[in-house]
Amino acid sequence: MSQQLRVGMVGYAFMGAAHSQAWRTVNHAFDLPLSAQMTVVCGRNESSVAAAAAKLGWSEHTTDWRSVIDRDDIDLVDICTPGDTHAEIALAALAAGKHVLCEKPLAGSMADARAMVAAEERADVVTAVGYTFRRSPAIAAIRDHVQAGELGETTLFNGRYWCDYACDPRGPLSWRYKGGPGSGALADIGAHVIDAGQFVCGPIVSVSGAVLSTQIAKRPLPLGAVVGHDAGPVSDEVGEVENEDAAVFSARFASGLSASFSVSRTAFGMPNGLAFDVFGLGGRASFDWHRPAEYLFDDPQPEARTRGARQVIVGPQMPYFAGGYPMAAPGVGSGNAEMFVYQCRAFLDQIVGTPDPLPPNATFADGLHTMEIIQAVVRSAQSDGAAVAVPTS
Ligand SMILES: NC(=O)c1ccc[n+]([C@@H]2O[C@H](COP(=O)([O-])OP(=O)(O)OC[C@H]3O[C@@H](n4cnc5c(N)ncnc54)[C@H](O)[C@@H]3O)[C@@H](O)[C@H]2O)c1
Numbered sequence: 001m002s003q004q005l006r007v008g009m010v011g012y013a014f015m016g017a018a019h020s021q022a023w024r025t026v027n028h029a030f031d032l033p034l035s036a037q038m039t040v041v042c043g044r045n046e047s048s049v050a051a052a053a054a055k056l057g058w059s060e061h062t063t064d065w066r067s068v069i070d071r072d073d074i075d076l077v078d079i080c081t082p083g084d085t086h087a088e089i090a091l092a093a094l095a096a097g098k099h100v101l102c103e104k105p106l107a108g109s110m111a112d113a114r115a116m117v118a119a120e121e122r123a124d125v126v127t128a129v130g131y132t133f134r135r136s137p138a139i140a141a142i143r144d145h146v147q148a149g150e151l152g153e154t155t156l157f158n159g160r161y162w163c164d165y166a167c168d169p170r171g172p173l174s175w176r177y178k179g180g181p182g183s184g185a186l187a188d189i190g191a192h193v194i195d196a197g198q199f200v201c202g203p204i205v206s207v208s209g210a211v212l213s214t215q216i217a218k219r220p221l222p223l224g225a226v227v228g229h230d231a232g233p234v235s236d237e238v239g240e241v242e243n244e245d246a247a248v249f250s251a252r253f254a255s256g257l258s259a260s261f262s263v264s265r266t267a268f269g270m271p272n273g274l275a276f277d278v279f280g281l282g283g284r285a286s287f288d289w290h291r292p293a294e295y296l297f298d299d300p301q302p303e304a305r306t307r308g309a310r311q312v313i314v315g316p317q318m319p320y321f322a323g324g325y326p327m328a329a330p331g332v333g334s335g336n337a338e339m340f341v342y343q344c345r346a347f348l349d350q351i352v353g354t355p356d357p358l359p360p361n362a363t364f365a366d367g368l369h370t371m372e373i374i375q376a377v378v379r380s381a382q383s384d385g386a387a388v389a390v391p392t393s
Helices: 014-029 046-056 064-068 083-095 110-122 137-147 187-201 335-350 363-384
Strands: 003-010 033-042 058-061 075-078 101-103 128-129 154-162 204-213 218-224 234-240 245-252 258-262 273-282 283-288 294-298 311-314
Touching: 003 014, 003 064, 014 033, 014 046, 014 335, 033 046, 033 064, 033 335, 046 058, 046 075, 046 335, 075 311, 083 101, 083 110, 101 335, 110 363, 128 363, 137 187, 137 273, 137 283, 137 294, 187 204, 187 234, 187 245, 187 273, 187 363, 204 363, 245 363, 258 273, 283 363
Parallel strands: 003 033, 003 075, 033 058, 075 101, 101 128, 154 258
Antiparallel strands: 154 273, 204 245, 218 234, 245 258, 273 283, 283 294, 294 311
16 A cells, blocks of 8 residues: 555635645546545634535644644645745744645745745755646647757747736735735736746746736725635725736846746636747747647648648647546647646655656745746836846856
């Protein structure tokens, strides 16, 4: 029988549900030497967390995250709470010798993020940040094309993450609208497309031309708990939105490749529009999350007369497909749930040190670098679009 890995998860709402689905599935999708046990889930409200534990499949529940960390029978802490709570929980978990899987963005402040990276470096456990798009078979395949030089010298990356969850001015003033510049659309969704860009094309070293904007300056206060991007009952009282609804900026990768990014949570009609194009002198690849089971690939084959982009449908020939899909056949699709399962699998592989494991998850250091890029974007916006270097270490 495989060895048990006892998981305690903090936060059970939007992301907590996705992580729970992955923990429930990972040992049923793959043969792994570690068996994840969904031991305890934590939230702030007793009756809500009890209901969540029953629904999501956790054996126990608690309202105190410190009690999760104090337990000797917890090996891994999975953090699915708002960004500004990550550091305190992660630092305590690492100090107690637990493995830590933390949702993005890494932290609510640069100081907290740096403390987490320092703790990661000291700790003899596995740490990861939830940049799940790295586990998309299509995105990983595009990365392979770029890294194998199959597009030729790369010439342009254009990335965007357009969502519409903030279009309704009656949407409640949840934690997503609080914090300074950079903590809005940039941290919530921009972080994903920045990480995806770096996953495909390598590190970003500078940004420029940033413009941040907020279309809806005040929002009604929520009357109860808000889950994810949901609407919900609101008060007649309003509060200030403290961060950006949208951002655009240019960037340069270490390779010299130039890029443009645009991010918005007020892009009408775009429920979850992460997409990017990467061009080279001899090819192009394009991905759009609204069509997650495919990507476009173009190169000079076979001849000018019939040249054109090909729709490549993901299947078992791609990274992050084999073993993770109930029907291992081309064209069965690929979605969000599978990416979270692969994230858990990679985490378990990393703990065991499986020979030839999946490429590892993003580290806290990767999470800090993404935050440094977002901070550079904010500084560029505050100085009329000036170029701002991003620390490379
Ligand atoms: N990887 C992704 O695709 C993705 C998608 C959405 C959100 N996220 C990230 O996941 C994290 C959570 O976002 P969400 O949308 O699930 O938020 P949410 O508001 O839906 O849920 C937050 C959860 O945290 C709990 N919580 C808050 N403070 C707590 C505390 N002090 N102690 C215990 N529990 C506490 C709440 O009870 C709730 O269960 C954020 O960092 C967010 O950026 C990642």
